[in-house]
Amino acid sequence: MIVWELVGSVAAMLTMFGFVPQILKIHRCRSVKDVSLPMLLQFSTGVLLWLIYGLYLRNSILIVSNFISLATLIVALGLYFRYRGSDGSVTVPLQVTDSSLI
Numbered sequence: 001m002i003v004w005e006l007v008g009s010v011a012a013m014l015t016m017f018g019f020v021p022q023i024l025k026i027h028r029c030r031s032v033k034d035v036s037l038p039m040l041l042q043f044s045t046g047v048l049l050w051l052i053y054g055l056y057l058r059n060s061i062l063i064v065s066n067f068i069s070l071a072t073l074i075v076a077l078g079l080y081f082r083y084r085g086s087d088g089s090v091t092v093p094l095q096v097t098d099s100s101l102i
Helices: 002-016 020-029 037-057 060-083
Strands: none
Touching: 002 060, 020 060, 037 060
């Protein structure tokens, strides 16, 4: 049983932080041009349902991992709506800090 809890915990860790690289890229590039809103919404809905199922089962691994996954997806959705433009371009201008570039 301990082996399967370890497998579940490792799978949960990978899933919980699976969207962090995408979040960092969105934040760094300030663009969501290549991000699919339907995918984010579908995945968020699935994670929410897994969270509800985990609450029903009172399974701490399901609850914690899906809560954190949902939180990262909410951040990704927030960045999506912040940075989306009509053509997926940057909606927040980048600031130039080196005056020699102007």
